[in-house]
Amino acid sequence: MRGLILSIKMIRRLVIVLIPALAVMLFIPAFSAAAGSDEIVCIQCHSKLQGKYGEPVTLWQGSIHQENGIACNSCHGGDPRDAANAMSPARGFLGVPKEKDIPAFCGRCHVGVLKDYLSSLHGKAAGTGGPTCVTCHGNHKVVKASLDLINEKNCSRCHDFKQAEIIKMAMASTESRILIIDAGINGLKQKGIDTDRLEKGLFSVRNSFHSLFHTVDITRVEMETTRIQAELQKLDDLLKIMDDQQRQRKLIGAFAVAGALLSALLAYLLRKTYGRF
Ligand code: HEC
Ligand code: HEC
Ligand code: HEC
Ligand code: HEC
Ligand code: HEC
Numbered sequence: 001m002r003g004l005i006l007s008i009k010m011i012r013r014l015v016i017v018l019i020p021a022l023a024v025m026l027f028i029p030a031f032s033a034a035a036g037s038d039e040i041v042c043i044q045c046h047s048k049l050q051g052k053y054g055e056p057v058t059l060w061q062g063s064i065h066q067e068n069g070i071a072c073n074s075c076h077g078g079d080p081r082d083a084a085n086a087m088s089p090a091r092g093f094l095g096v097p098k099e100k101d102i103p104a105f106c107g108r109c110h111v112g113v114l115k116d117y118l119s120s121l122h123g124k125a126a127g128t129g130g131p132t133c134v135t136c137h138g139n140h141k142v143v144k145a146s147l148d149l150i151n152e153k154n155c156s157r158c159h160d161f162k163q164a165e166i167i168k169m170a171m172a173s174t175e176s177r178i179l180i181i182d183a184g185i186n187g188l189k190q191k192g193i194d195t196d197r198l199e200k201g202l203f204s205v206r207n208s209f210h211s212l213f214h215t216v217d218i219t220r221v222e223m224e225t226t227r228i229q230a231e232l233q234k235l236d237d238l239l240k241i242m243d244d245q246q247r248q249r250k251l252i253g254a255f256a257v258a259g260a261l262l263s264a265l266l267a268y269l270l271r272k273t274y275g276r277f
């Protein structure tokens with residue numbers, strides 16, 4: 001009887017402890033879902049609008065920004081939690097940038113690119129016939145950038161394609177080396193080798209390389225390409241050394257195993273032959 005009362009008490013105590021715990025557990029997912037895109041009032045409302053006010057939602061779905069949690073309010077400002085005041089300037093709403101303001105608008109997050117762009121002939125001609133970020137990348141349907149963006153259709157709208165092609169060629173050879181080294185690093189990594197140093201090296205080379213295009217300065221691209229190729233050569237050498245070391249270690253390992261097997265066999269034979277003594 002006493003035992004039964006005790007266990008009822010225990011159950012009551014457990015319930016008292018468990019209910020708030022359960023409530024918290026149910027609450028936390030609710031909180032994180034609030035950050036999901038269906039909870040953002042901008043998207044809830046704009047997806048019901050027509051034409052140029054609804055289109056941005058469809059274009060933005062599947063963009064690299066959507067994949068990385070950069071929503072309407074990340075670019076346009078405003079309050080994504082309060083439908084009534086979402087587009088109030090008092091809540092930081094910036095509206096639609098004028099053409100000449102687009103570089104600074106995008107460049108808040110892409111600082112290195114902005115710097116290279118502003119120093120370029122394109123940047124200097126922004127607002128007076130030069131391309132801005134959205135001319136080449138689009139505004140809402142922004143996807144991962146690549147050298148494929150440099151093509152006759154995109155680049156001969158304002159001038160001939162010749163200059164553009166020279167830059168593209170210089171960059172393409174570097175791009176393919178980066179890809180080869182990247183594959184090499186991944187190969188070593190899969191064998192469980194510490195590739196931290198190599199990865200960091202490649203990361204910084206790759207970053208300076210990818211914003212380089214925005215200077216659209218052929219002399220600078222060619223000069224920097226030489227420097228970047230030299231950096232890549234160093235990484236490639238290091239990769240080869242690590243690969244050789246790994247192969248040697250494997251060979252030594254194989255010899256050690258073969259040696260151990262051989263001595264075990266020898267011991268066995270010896271015991272078999274002389275064991276009876
Ligand atoms: C309750 C509906 C509603 C919500 C919520 C809402 N919008 Fe709008 N938005 C509109 C309508 C309607 C227009 C077009 C008419 C106007 O400018 O008021 C508009 C226009 C805009 C424009 C274009 C403005 C211009 O000057 O042409 C932008 C940019 C914009 N919204 C972004 C946002 C962002 C960012 C959020 C969230 C922080 C948001 N909206 C939330 C309904 C909404
Ligand atoms: C990466 C930044 C970015 C994101 C994210 C973004 N926008 Fe925009 N949006 C822009 C830029 C830049 C312009 C001006 C484009 C131009 O002039 O070509 C613009 C223009 C607009 C316009 C005006 C369209 C017109 O033709 O007048 C609306 C409306 C708008 N955005 C709504 C949204 C909504 C809704 C979302 C979320 C689904 C969103 N935007 C997400 C950058 C962004
Ligand atoms: C004339 C066309 C053009 C303009 C203008 C332009 N870009 Fe680019 N952008 C490119 C091309 C081409 C690449 C790909 C370069 C590469 O793969 O090396 C690129 C690459 C990028 C990348 C990827 C860099 C990386 O690290 O991988 C970002 C981010 C970017 N651009 C943002 C911007 C922003 C922000 C602006 C405006 C300040 C801008 N771009 C203006 C054509 C352009
Ligand atoms: C609030 C910050 C923010 C703003 C504003 C912003 N972006 Fe981005 N952008 C990001 C993030 C985060 C990523 C994904 C990570 C990355 O690749 O850098 C990204 C990725 C990109 C990429 C692909 C980079 C790659 O690796 O190939 C391009 C191109 C790009 N943005 C262009 C733009 C343009 C054009 C605008 C203006 C219309 C803009 N961004 C405004 C944050 C921003
Ligand atoms: C909206 C118009 C426009 C577009 C689109 C455009 N450019 Fe330009 N570009 C200019 C202007 C303006 C200049 C500076 C003066 C000139 O050469 O006409 C320039 C200059 C250049 C230069 C420098 C030429 C030199 O004399 O050193 C290169 C290289 C270049 N652009 C490459 C590109 C590439 C690559 C693309 C496509 C990804 C592109 N441009 C798209 C307007 C544009």
